[in-house]
Amino acid sequence: MKSFGREGAAGILLVLPPLLLLALLILYPAAEAVLGTLRVERAGHVIYSLDRYRDMLQTVSLRRSVGFTLMVTVISAGATFLLAYPLALYLRFTRGWVSSALMALFIVPLFIPVVIASFAMVTFLENHGYVETLLHYVGIEGLPPLMFNAVGIVLTEVWASIPFATLVLLAGLQAIDDSLIDSARDVGAGPLRTFVSVILPLNTVATIISLSFLFIGILGSFTIPYLVGGNAPQMMSVVMTNYFTNYLRPEISVALAAISFVIAALAGAAYVMGVARRETA
Amino acid sequence: MTGGSVFWFLSVGAFRRGLAILFLVGLAVFILGPLLSLVLWAFAGQWFYPALLPQEFSLKWWTVVFGNRGVMESIKYSLMTAPTVTALSIIICLPAAYAFARFEFPGRRLLLLSFLSANSFPKIGLYISIATLFYRMNLMTTFWGVVLIQLVGTLLFMIWIPTGTFRGINRSLEEAARDVGASGLRTFLQITLPIAMPGLLVATLFAFLAAFDEAQGTLIVGSPNFITMPVMMYTLVLNYPQPVGAVFSILLTLPSLVLLLLAQRLLRQGYLAAGYAL
């Protein structure tokens, strides 16, 4: 436990305003909401139990929703990562017009609000959408549905997530000094070997950060599945909203939110451990 | 810097060039394709499958959009709230970021993390609690209520990126200023802040976009009287013909595009990536 001191006091004071805002608008409401889901009435008394959660997970549609959400999240995060890493590598090690073009290109989704991105994707991927038009033009027909299903959600999430993932990975790669890589080449390592033995291990922190943030972000995203997803199964965020606004069962809504948060927290724990590793290295 | 050398990751020269260009084209189609589609729809008088371009170009949907009072009001509200939120965010977060970067106090790491975790709890789940709270404080469907809820969404950017930026500034630069007699505040304003400016601009950029694009929280607090553009967008997308949503999308994207052009300069100097060096 560090000693307080004037610096400590000043530190806490300066941090207080945003912290209070956070506590007031997120931490307190979240805690209260979750506590509410734990309150169950039994025989006239109010007790705390996980009954509600147990009932929820026994409901097929809700279970499917959780499973579906996890699947879509993992696939989207994975696909984004597999796209962003080569991109970051290319941008780190090459100069030239292709590099500049890629640099300008991958940043674009960052500046498009998610609502618009979703809508643009709809017009692009829907039945008789632009993709189908272009393919028809070159003579390809009979594409499976790309919109209002898991595929649509994955494609849109990847679209929106590329900038962030690439930037984080690129920042990590830039921190690796050139001579560490030149040394590997100098002793005879080819590109693949250098990547696996030197670059990948030294870029671990950025990898962990990007994967965990991707996971958390996609897990909790609402707009994209709402506008782009199908009717069943649905992502948890959409189900949550439906239970609140349409079915008027807010307690289920909050319980789902709590489950979603717990899953996110696990990914967050991975991030924390990744950071802890860096601070000691 | 392995200056002048070609991309050495694959062995054959022409092959690797071709692969890179292929990747570029593929990425360009993936990223720009949907946007192009949207732009075409905004000007489409008549567009039926399988035409590559609209059969008829028209500006009629633009008149529809600009004629809709709700739409114009949402534009006004967006332009009122986003800058306010950004300014407030800067004021309350930058000192905190500096404290996180420079001072040692108990629970520092935990607090820094809590800003991160807070964004992971789905906003829908906070609906009731926030609604109740805001009712009690008379903030529902008011300007300041919406500002507050949008402010929360910006905290992450306005704290994390500036903290990283401040940490990256060598302490001896500040110590030299103190040494010649400058106070802490003066040092911060005249030495630290100017040097940190690129990173802070990046943070402001993201905070602004986060505030501008915020939909869920504003939906809770603002409807039905105080609707910003993103919330309006939901309605338009679900209830109106495609071109209407397309037109409004262009309007909603304009501030972002302007910022994108400004950011290109920062990008070229590598600041965006540096801002992500967590």
Add this chain to the structure above:
Amino acid sequence: MANLQMTGLTKRFAATAAVYDFSLDVRDGELMCLLGPSGCGKTTTLRMIGGFITPDGGDILIDGRSVLQLPPERRPTAMVFQRFNLWPHMTVADNIAFGLRLRRLPGDVIAKKVTDVLALVGLPDAARKRPHQLSGGEQQRIAVGRALVLEPKILLLDEPFSNLDARLRVRMREELQTLQRQVGITTVFVTHDQEEALTLADRIAVMNKGVLEQVATPDDLYRNPRRLFVADFIGTMNLVPFRFAAAAGTLLRDGMRVAVSGRWPDGAEVTMAVRPEDIVPAEGAAGFPVRVLRIVNLGHYRDVMVEGAGIGHLKLFTGGHLQAADQVLRVRVRRALLYAEGADVVELKEPEIIAT
């Protein structure tokens, strides 16, 4: 063991030529230093040898065969960088073994080579340590060991000691020289520190603004610098500008003239370069008068700054007798070198310098 030949190497960055028409032969087993101020092109040249930069013109031959087409991983060269040599996530042993494992050598052979090379660089117990547990000097030694364990034909070093403190630098220099002689490997060593070059090198190639000025042994370079840049860069040199008066056959400046048998155009600017140790006290009325400004006692000799009418400030080194400032004495020059644009250097023994 091999010889290295560079012919007409040129490299341009944007509009400027970082290296221009550079040709040099490095003999088998020789330690060649590339010496010059920042921006002279020495590191660029080294990186071209290593394969990290592709030259715009010229060729690089090792044992008579061009290596220009080979990427770094296939060239028989090994490089020690200025910093960040060792991979931080691997142990010292793994760092050294990395290249050996790539060559699919059997495990026990690798283990023995690692042990041997660690003994060679004087760090037998470092195998299981991580780079951050070693000091800067130790890290560089391991880096040299890692390079040598692969038995390359040419060893390349890019200012490897410039990040270490002064005393450590001197020690590392001596160790490297001993090691290089012991192993007998052809070495190219880049530095901006002329003392380092003079100590280490068998021969020194002095570079300036991308061009090779002179290549010679340290002694030769010191005694017979062929160009003004080299004269000024190596060691301490007193430089005095004159103008040549063809009619009188003298070099002239305010307050001083020197008789020369010259071959420069009339009015040409000629610079006289004199080593401090070549300025000695004169007997009787010989030489020219100077006034002592400052004496720095360096133990076994004195560094004296004098001022002469017409000749500005001079440095001289001398043994005992000068005690105080403001002393007036007469000195003479034992040997001077004369440089002029477009002409070869001219040596002048015991020049007749007359104060006017």
